[in-house]
Amino acid sequence: MTETSAAASSSTSTDLVLERRVVTEIPGPRSQELHARRVKVVPPGVHSVLPVYIESAHDAIVRDVDGNQFIDLGAGIGVTTVGHTQAEVVEAAKAQLDKYLHTLFTITPYEPYVRVAELMAEHTPGDFEKRTVLVNSGAEAVENAVKIARKFTGRRAIAVLDHGYHGRTNLTMAMNFKAAPYGTGYGPFAGDVFHAPSSYPYRDGLSGAEAAERTFWYLEKHVGASDLAALVVEPVQGEGGFMVPADGYLPALKEWTEKNGVVFVSDEIQSGMARTGKYFASEHFGIVPDLITFAKGIAAGLPLAGVTGRADIMDSSHPGGLGGTFGGNPVAAAAAVAVFEMIEKDALLAEATRIEKRLKGGLEDLQSRFDIIGDIRGHGAMVAIELVESGTAQTTKVPNSAAVSALAAHAAKNGVLVLTAGTNGNVLRFLPSLAITDAQLDDALGVLADGFASL
Numbered sequence: 496m497t498e499t500s501a502a503a504s505s506s507t508s509t510d511l512v513l514e515r516r517v518v519t520e521i522p523g524p525r526s527q528e529l530h531a532r533r534v535k536v537v538p539p540g541v542h543s544v545l546p547v548y549i550e551s552a553h554d555a556i557v558r559d560v561d562g563n564q565f566i567d568l569g570a571g572i573g574v575t576t577v578g579h580t581q582a583e584v585v586e587a588a589k590a591q592l593d594k595y596l597h598t599l600f601t602i603t604p605y606e607p608y609v610r611v612a613e614l615m616a617e618h619t620p621g622d623f624e625k626r627t628v629l630v631n632s633g634a635e636a637v638e639n640a641v642k643i644a645r646k647f648t649g650r651r652a653i654a655v656l657d658h659g660y661h662g663r664t665n666l667t668m669a670m671n672f673k674a675a676p677y678g679t680g681y682g683p684f685a686g687d688v689f690h691a692p693s694s695y696p697y698r699d700g701l702s703g704a705e706a707a708e709r710t711f712w713y714l715e716k717h718v719g720a721s722d723l724a725a726l727v728v729e730p731v732q733g734e735g736g737f738m739v740p741a742d743g744y745l746p747a748l749k750e751w752t753e754k755n756g757v758v759f760v761s762d763e764i765q766s767g768m769a770r771t772g773k774y775f776a777s778e779h780f781g782i783v784p785d786l787i788t789f790a791k792g793i794a795a796g797l798p799l800a801g802v803t804g805r806a807d808i809m810d811s812s813h814p815g816g817l818g819g820t821f822g823g824n825p826v827a828a829a830a831a832v833a834v835f836e837m838i839e840k841d842a843l844l845a846e847a848t849r850i851e852k853r854l855k856g857g858l859e860d861l862q863s864r865f866d867i868i869g870d871i872r873g874h875g876a877m878v879a880i881e882l883v884e885s886g887t888a889q890t891t892k893v894p895n896s897a898a899v900s901a902l903a904a905h906a907a908k909n910g911v912l913v914l915t916a917g918t919n920g921n922v923l924r925f926l927p928s929l930a931i932t933d934a935q936l937d938d939a940l941g942v943l944a945d946g947f948a949s950l
């Protein structure tokens with residue numbers, strides 16, 4: 496395997512032959528060496544799901560330092576949506592690197608930030624004036640949306656939905672549904688955050704209207720609508736397991752927030768930026784959020800995030816109230832502008848729809864052979880399967896996290912990166928880049944089929 500290692504150490508992302516290739520055990524010897532160095536200097540709290548160390552990546556293929564090549568069905572949790580190392584994005588970032596790397600927008604501003612704000616205004620739902628603030632991470636975007644909603648309404652309380660995920664800062668830990676691993680031992684958490692029941696059609700069997708009534712009852716009795724500044728909702732839940740709410744649920748929530756003067760925040764950090772076949776998943780449900788949080792896919796891997804929303808809400812913050820040293824970094828912003836251009840030029844919304852068809856087709860075929868696949872759900876290139884114990888898919892739906900772990904491990908050993916999710920850890924989620932080919936998808940599905948057969 497020495498031949499392959501030598502090639503690996505000198506290859507760049509653009510030399511990659513775009514196919515799955517397993518040439519060593521996984522993780523290979525060079526990854527193991529790096530891992531031995533890492534554990535001496537990086538704490539275990541920063542956990543890596545699969546400790547193969549990456550050498551290069553392009554489109555939907557990542558190559559490790561041992562020369563193994565993986566079909567990437569995770570895209571760094573939905574970040575490299577346009578594909579790894581796309582020439583347009585890399586060139587835009589390089590051009591910006593030659594001009595200036597930082598000035599601080601709140602000291603001396605620059606055009607790429609303004610351009611991103613214009614593009615967000617254009618591509619988010621809602622035919623009204625909008626404003627955008629740029630920050631560095633998804634959690635920071637959620638923090639800012641909460642700040643902005645509280646300032647606008649003068650109210651204290653924030654509501655979130657069961658199975659939601661919003662980040663790892665102190666406020667956003669309080670907003671997550673799942674305690675372990677995100678919050679365990681890290682409290683006390685921010686107060687005035689209330690969790691309400693969501694819509695989870697596979698498990699609750701409720702219509703959208705029924706699930707919404709349950710949510711309202713909870714918010715009205717337990718929080719009181721008049722004290723509520725914002726309701727923060729992922730239109731398709733990410734870490735929770737890609738739950739698509741029942742028809743009518745989100746429109747009912749939106750209407751309820753309007754009636755009660757509550758700011759509706761759509762957390763589109765995972766579901767946004769063309770991932771679901773629309774620019775923002777809110778569009779699938781016909782809702783127009785007051786504020787949208789975004790991150791992940793917007794800059795193809797460079798750190799950029801933000802909040803876009805109704806001008807009257809966004810303008811309620813006083814000068815100096817919003818910002819941060821690195822927010823809207825010019826290199827990341829230039830990359831984001833290129834991402835928007837790629838979505839248009841390469842008709843990437845249609846690619847997400849292509850991927851949905853191919854993936855769901857393959858997964859339905861697997862479901863007809865393996866009865867532990869209880870549910871297949873999602874939109875565009877954001878699709879998941881929920882696994883249950885054999886014989887329970889239509890009845891008690893007993894979560895089967897062991898099968899999910901075994902399948903993810905089988906996939907990794909065979910050159911497919913697939914991510915898990917779900918409050919019960921029993922969901923396999925597929926969020927490949929929109930550059931993935933049908934042949935790569937079929938190849939990955941074949942690996943999964945073998946995995947199911949060997950369970």
Ligand code: PLZ
Nearest residue numbers: 572632633634660661662733762764765
């Ligand atoms: N809101 C909907 O999906 C990030 C978390 C990975 P940051 N999801 C991936 C991990 O284990 O830390 C996410 C999200 C939604 C907010 C966030 C937070 O975004 O950029 O990770 O802060």
